[in-house]
Amino acid sequence: MAELSEQQSAVDWVLSTTRTVRKRLDLTRPVEPQVILDCLRLAIQAPTGGNAQGWRWMVVTDPVKKAAIGEFYRSAGRKYFAAKADSKRGEQDLRVQDSAQYLMDVIERVPVLVIPCIKGRPANVEQSAAYFGSIHPAIWSFSLALRARGLGSAWTSFHLAHERETARLLGIPEGFTQAAMLPVAYTIGSDFKPAKRRPVEEITYWNHWDNTAAR
């Protein structure tokens, strides 16, 4: 089945090169509303618990509203990094922090900010896995669809520390929960490489914890 194997290689490509893009977001090239809608149309093919499809997609392009969200984002980001300042970090941690700092600085200049919202709110931590499992797959599909079109994104959650203020700013009603925020732009170049990861064989256990002998 030649066709399936070509499809497989394209799928493997998108799964292994959809990286968190921050410094390579093109802040100068506009993003057409149509490409956002095309990617969201694919995103909402993802499954939801009980087929609830309780999602709404808040897309922010207005510079004044982006600036306000940028302040919320930076305020929470600064607190996060201040809290981490004393912990020991490796080279990759510092590179990620440098890149995250860059995104904090330019967040309102990213052409589009997408805030996925989901109906309700989990009553407790136990309900959260299934609850967010009904929006996270769609968010990740959205990121993959963007990548296939030459756009990039970063899955962020800093602004959630100011979820209520953001809801007020955008008119999001009480009955909906914000799940994340994704700044979206065309990428500068598209030669993203797979990330370094621990060998999967070391973190896959067969029938009992720590048993790495595949069977």
Add this chain to the structure above:
Amino acid sequence: MAELSEQQSAVDWVLSTTRTVRKRLDLTRPVEPQVILDCLRLAIQAPTGGNAQGWRWMVVTDPVKKAAIGEFYRSAGRKYFAAKADSKRGEQDLRVQDSAQYLMDVIERVPVLVIPCIKGRPANVEQSAAYFGSIHPAIWSFSLALRARGLGSAWTSFHLAHERETARLLGIPEGFTQAAMLPVAYTIGSDFKPAKRRPVEEITYWNHWDNTAAR
């Protein structure tokens, strides 16, 4: 860029045809451990908050353990449907329930059960979005990678009602949280169609809630 557009069409295909598979899981065809590892290797390319990569992948193939998990799964599933029995349901709801009932009946005969685990546990609901956001993208990538190889899965959470018993059965330590369970098998045929969805234009809002005028 002909190449990119071919990749795009394969990506669109996988995002729009990776359905929840229950009745069309092939219970008789064995699943090679290698294909599970190949799909998990792609899955762990997904991003994690703070690049934590706190995941472990529990793969259950042992019939005795699958039978025990099957009991947990059925017990929670029965309670779920009993609680829903009085609510009014449409045709699609009934079809999903019929299909879910089938999976409950055969769950331990599915060749492979995969339980994604993640380090720690969120302290509260507010932390849950970012916390499960560090494992759900990888779980969904795993499902997409399976689809590209002719396998299918269903993202389930019934067994989480018996998370502690399952942890004891599999030796999962206290410091890890189970995020879901995915029964995995080759699919019977592979002609899955996109799901019916509400038009994306109706559930995408631009700069303010309920404003569907794209800009």
